[in-house]
Structures are given as structure tokens and as C-alpha cells.
Amino acid sequence: MTETTSALPRRRVAVVGAGPAGVYASDILQRSDHLFDRYPAPFGLIRYGVAPDHPRIKGIIKALHKVMERGGIRFIGNVDYGRDITLEELRKHYDAVIFATGAIDDAALNIPGIDLEGSYGAADFVSWYDGHPDYPREWPLNAEQVAVLGNGNVALDVARVLSKHAEDLLETEIPDNVYEGLQTSPVQDVHVFGRRGPAQVKFTPLELRELSHTRDVDIVLYEEDFEFDEASDESIKTNNQVKTMVNTLANWLVEQEERSEEASRKLHLHFLHQPVEIVEGRNEDGSGTGKVAGIKFERMELDGTARAQGTGEFVEYPVQAVYRAVGYFGSPLADIPFDSERGIIPNDGGGCSMRPVPRWRASMPPVGSSGDRSA
Numbered sequence: 001m002t003e004t005t006s007a008l009p010r011r012r013v014a015v016v017g018a019g020p021a022g023v024y025a026s027d028i029l030q031r032s033d034h035l036f037d038r039y040p041a042p043f044g045l046i047r048y049g050v051a052p053d054h055p056r057i058k059g060i061i062k063a064l065h066k067v068m069e070r071g072g073i074r075f076i077g078n079v080d081y082g083r084d085i086t087l088e089e090l091r092k093h094y095d096a097v098i099f100a101t102g103a104i105d106d107a108a109l110n111i112p113g114i115d116l117e118g119s120y121g122a123a124d125f126v127s128w129y130d131g132h133p134d135y136p137r138e139w140p141l142n143a144e145q146v147a148v149l150g151n152g153n154v155a156l157d158v159a160r161v162l163s164k165h166a167e168d169l170l171e172t173e174i175p176d177n178v179y180e181g182l183q184t185s186p187v188q189d190v191h192v193f194g195r196r197g198p199a200q201v202k203f204t205p206l207e208l209r210e211l212s213h214t215r216d217v218d219i220v221l222y223e224e225d226f227e228f229d230e231a232s233d234e235s236i237k238t239n240n241q242v243k244t245m246v247n248t249l250a251n252w253l254v255e256q257e258e259r260s261e262e263a264s265r266k267l268h269l270h271f272l273h274q275p276v277e278i279v280e281g282r283n284e285d286g287s288g289t290g291k292v293a294g295i296k297f298e299r300m301e302l303d304g305t306a307r308a309q310g311t312g313e314f315v316e317y318p319v320q321a322v323y324r325a326v327g328y329f330g331s332p333l334a335d336i337p338f339d340s341e342r343g344i345i346p347n348d349g350g351g352c353s354m355r356p357v358p359r360w361r362a363s364m365p366p367v368g369s370s371g372d373r374s375a
């Protein structure tokens, strides 16, 4: 990196978090003096979030590598902000700090039974199947019936990986331990539940359609879940993405009647189901097993504005595992304001200022003067 030749003093910038946001922020600045990450390898959720059978998205890693290889970014791994480095220290050495630490934890779902054995957050499962170094190498895959809560692409990823036959993942970069774990899975039914109707799903068309290409897995839909209110009709009319997805789902509903052979695994898509309780199993003496044995929902209906309201009717499904994929949530960073309701750094249109931007000082130490562990 060369010093600027203009009269302006050299500005020093640190970026914390080497996911795509941190890498591209460094790139746009044309340099970050240091790009820190708590893990030894960069690229955040592209490495440890995107499913192994999505090689096109995983391929973004190549583009990120190219950005890093241009030479203007110095990556320093194994530096956990808040543990290995403080705001005070960063302030001492840099004129500005960009926090690009992403959202790595599951949003909470506060229903009874959420802490039972067999109830998992999608983020943990995803980290396991992507070979995250902080996660155990084994995952309990002993459920025949599984519930996945959520109607976004993460729920689809989790449901797809759970229902696929392990050998169909062999062509991907799936870690050996994950292949071996999935190979032992006795799963027969994976149920995906959304709170609202088919026109309100947060899937994207490509990811939804991909489900129908899964070998030996039937998609199962339920006619009573196909409810559309005025707001749904409007978004089907005005939003091509919604229209495509509703058409895809409606076609599958019709086509399932014509199926001649049954697959050994089924992926059920349910709508208008609001989870109210994860049901604990019972021992013969009536005491609780501490393990998931079912899940209870309130049936919902649309209120005309695409919001769902309870009908007072409840249904229960026998399942031995529940995965919640109800969103990722930001984690607080030491010494940085945090909105714990929304899981974000409070900001005004993306900008946040904890104190006035400092005047650039000519007396900054030269770049790389101390503690430079660039890779």
C-alpha cells in the first residue's frame, strides 16, 4: 500500500468482520489498514452459512479472493473484537473503524418447550453442516419426523439438507463428518411451517423450485393452506416474484394428485400455522422425557392486509426434532450501542456516529508500524 502524495494526511481505517460486507467495504475504501476477523479464515457466512449444495453462491468466495488478492487489504484473522482488541485500542491506532460483524445468531422464539432436547436453531445446524470450527463434529440426526419453522430461504436450506439423501450431497464440498452423519439419518417427513399464506412466503423462486429436483423426495402440499386475501391478490398481480412462487406451489398441489410412485422421503409445506408449543414426551410414569415429541400450532387466517390472525383452532404434529429458522439476529459488540429489540446498532438510514468524526491528524503513526500480522 502506498502513502497518499496529496497534502491530506494519511487516514487509517480498521474494518472488523471479514464477511462480504467487510471485504467490499475495504475494497471500496481502496484500502483498509487492517481487516480483522475472529476466525482464521475470512468470508463469514458465505463460508459458514451458504449450503454446500449451492456451489454458485459458494463461488462468491472466488470473487472475494480476487478482491483480497489485489493487495490493498491486509487480513488479520483470529482477532475477536471485544476479547482480543478493544474499542479504546482501535481508537488509538485508527481514524475510523467499520464494524461489519453480520448477524450470526438465531432470533429467539419464545414458546414453551423451545429448550427441550431436539429443539435447535437453524444457525447451529447450518454451522455444523458447513464445517464451522467452533461446532462439534457430530449432530443428533435420529428423528423420523422433523418440523422446520420459518418460510425463508434458510428454512428451505435446512429442510433440503435434512431431507436429501446423503449420497446426493457427495458431489458438493460437504465435510466427511457431515456426510457420515446425514447417512445415518432415519428421516421420513420434513414439515416446513409458515405463519402466513403462500403469497407471503419469503422464499425466492429459484430456491423454492430447486426443491422439486431433489431425488426420492416428494413435495406435499395441503389445499386448506391455500388462502389468499385482498392484499395477497394484489401482490400476485403486481409482484412477479410472488406470482411465480404462488404458481409453482399451486402447480405442485395439482401435480401431487397425479403421482404414480411414492418417494421414501417427504417434504411437506404448510402455511397458516403459528407455533404455540413444542410438546415434551412422557415417560410411562407420566414424567417428562425432556425431549421433543410433537409440536402444536394455532391455525391462522389472513385479515385482508396479508397479516395473519389466530382462528382458535389448534393442531398437533408428532415430530422428534424442531429447527427454528425464524431469522438471524445481531449480537451486541463491546462498547458499541445496541438495539436489543431489533438486534442492530442504532442508526439513522445506515449511518451511526458515536462521537464526531475526528479531524484527520498528520501525526498518525505510519501504516504497519506495530503489531502487523498481515496474511
Ligand SMILES: Cc1cc2nc3c(=O)[nH]c(=O)nc-3n(C[C@H](O)[C@H](O)[C@H](O)COP(=O)(O)OP(=O)(O)OC[C@H]3O[C@@H](n4cnc5c(N)ncnc54)[C@H](O)[C@@H]3O)c2cc1C
Pocket: 016, 017, 018, 019, 020, 021, 022, 036, 037, 038, 039, 042, 043, 044, 045, 046, 049, 050, 051, 054, 057, 079, 080, 081, 082, 100, 101, 102, 103, 104, 126, 154, 157, 328, 333
Ligand atoms: C443459512 C444461510 C444461508 C444463506 N444462503 C445464501 C444464499 O444462498 N445466497 C445469498 O446471496 N445469501 C445467502 N445468505 C446470506 C449471506 O450469507 C449474508 O447476506 C452475508 O454473508 C452477509 O454478509 P456480512 O459481511 O454482512 O456478514 P457475515 O457474512 O456474517 O460476516 C461477518 C463476519 O464478522 C465476523 N465477526 C463477527 N463478530 C466479530 C467480532 N466480535 N470480532 C471479529 N470478527 C467478528 C464473523 O466471523 C464474520 O466473518 C445466507 C445466509 C445464511 C445464514
